[in-house]
Amino acid sequence: MKTDIQNPGKLIVDPEAKLEEELVVRPTSEAIIWNTYKTWIQSYRDLPILINQWANVVRWEMRTRLFLRTAEFLWQEGHTAHASKEEAIQETKTMLDVYADFAENYMAMPVIKGVKSENERFAGAVDTYCIEALMQDGKALQAGTSHFLGQNFAKAFDVKFNNKDNQAEYVWATSWGVSTRLIGALVMAHSDDEGLVLPPKLAPFQAIIIPIYKGEASKNIIDEKAQSLLEELKSKGIRAKYDSDDNSRPGWKFAEYEMKGVPVRIALGLRDIENNVAEVARRDTKEKTSVQLDGLPVYIENLLNEIQHSIYQKALDYRNEHITEVNTWDEFVETLETKTGFVSAHWDGTPETEEKIKEMTKATIRCIPLNNRSEAGQCILSGKPSTERVLFAKAY
Amino acid sequence: MAKEITSRAEDYSKWYNDLIIKAGLADYSAVRGCMVIKPYGYAIWENMRDILDKMFKATGHSNAYFPLFVPKSLFEAEEKKCRRFCKRMCSCNTLSVENRYSKSRKTDCRS
The missing domain is CATH 3.30.110.30 (C-terminal domain of ProRS)
Structure with a gap:
């Protein structure tokens, strides 16, 4: 680029500044990584290489959707190099299991593990393994892929190693990735017409405490109780927050945290404190319960586990019916x-x-x-x- | 009061977009097709990333970082991949003249 002499402050492409070699922005990194692995691998002693990268990639798309398909996205891409076919296939399957474990036990999203047909296979792969989830509108979503690349990339980039018998062989490869697309999947898998429903294990906040008060005096009493409750919840490892903001009313806050999918809401009023209770509402079922303050942190801890399990079960039932x-x-x-x-x-x-x-x-x-x-x-x-x-x- | 979103029954696709925006997960950006991930959405990504990262390390993997730019010739080495991605790739073939020729750089964007 250079500044435009005719139009001060404007930039134009400078034809004189052409790069010696044209560069592309990575849509995935096999090429640059295998070109590097070529210099790292000489002998079987250099294998396996088990590397992951957290990065952004760019795939210019005609039709984009927030999180589900964006021109630039964040992801992780694993690229491994192995001395044998069996070891590389095992690695491909191990990482597929990692993805399935993550989807089901953290995202509360049931998935089907499978292998892709030739048409849907990753370009350059021998086999593409995938996890497929079902969204609430009955459409499927590919949530993660793990590719057995055979020796295709080793051949393309001439990456050989000397085996134990001192014979040169091409290296075996895998690659695997998940992206910010998972956030789109998470939203579509569980949410409802009032907003997000997040699984406790991934929710930025797992419990929100909201004070219900009239006047400064009652606010002070509630503040004090809420603060000690907040500390107790945090000490149990629960990601909790106390929203003491004076500028918005409880009803507005209720709707706001429903929209944000915070799994558990704890409403605390003066009369509740007098009765040594709080009103606990779960986001997924909207069920409300009055709970004794003394055992509240343990109750919340168990409730979060139950919600995690319950939204998984709901998604599983829907998936199995479909x-x-x-x-x-x-x-x-x-x-x-x-x-x-x-x-x-x-x-x-x-x-x-x-x-x-x-x-x-x-x-x-x-x-x-x-x-x-x-x-x-x-x-x-x-x-x-x-x-x-x-x-x-x-x-x- | 409550921020209304389209119901799923009415328009599932619009429901999804409304939800992403109104729950504060992301925003549209000046570049069509690119998005801004807002703090609440990024916090979910961080949780996902941290858990996955632990799982990768538990299965013997290490993290590294490779360049954003790939020489076009390297990309051409794997023919099938080249064919699959070519229509969706961005290329760069000119540099900032200031950075390339000026010996005393007046500005350094990184510092």
Whole structure:
């Protein structure tokens, strides 16, 4: 760039300042990383390399959605190098398990572990493993992928190692990533018409204390009680906050924290303190309970665990109700249009059929589940023989 | 009072966008297609990141950092990936003339 002499203060591209080599902004980092690994790897003793990077990447998109598909996003990308195929496949599966564990036990979002069809596979991968979740509108969302890259990148970047017999071999590779897309998934998986519903394990605040008062004198009494309660909650490792802001009314605060999805609300008034109780409301079910102040921190601790479990169960029930086995094309189309969700159907295994189904229905093969049982059947579109069902859905 | 959002039944897609904005997770930005992650949204990301980071380390991984820019020729080395990403990639081919030629830099944006 240079300043424009004709237009002071404006910048223009300077044709004289051309870089010797054109650069691209990373859409993913295999290229730069494998070019580097080439210099790090000579012998089997240099392996494995198990590296992760937290970074931003840029993929210019025509149609964008907040968190779900943005031109720039934050993510982590793991890139590993191995001496054997078996070890690299094991690594791919281990990281898929890490993602599934995170999705289910922290995000409270049930996922199906599977492998992608050729059409949906990551460019350059031998196999793409994925976790697929179902959103409340019946559309699927790919929440994370783990790729077994074979020796493709080692060959492209000429990365070889000397094995124990001193023979040169190409290195085996994996890569795996999740992104800020997970926030979009989290929002869509649990929230309702009043706002966010966040699982306690990921909520920035797990409990909010709101004072209910009239006048300065009662405020002081409530402040004191609320502060000691706040300390007790914090000492139990609970992320709690006391909102003593004078400028907004309790009703406004209730709605605000509902919108923000804070899992537990504790309302504390003068009469409550006299009765040694507080009103505890959970965000997910809106249930309200009067709870004794003495045992409140333990009660909240248990309640947070229960909420975490309960929203997972709700999402799991919904997901399980929305996996439909179909055997004919008409049933397939009907299910996609009316019931939505995952449709389990036979497919002849060809990219052409998958592409046709996508053009006709907008549904894609989300995955071939890892624990799939073999079952003889006929492809719903071509009628050709098939040995197992795959999961179709419309997807984000 | 309450910040109203579109109901899911009325328009699921609009419900989602309303929710992101009104819950204070993110905001639109001057660059179309790019977003601002606001503190409340970023706090959720930090929680996710911290938990995942522990899981990665528990399975033997270490963190490192590689450059944002990739020489175009390196990207071309893996043909399939090149084909898949080419339409969505941003390239840079000119530098700031101030930084390149001026020996006594008047400004350094980083400090």
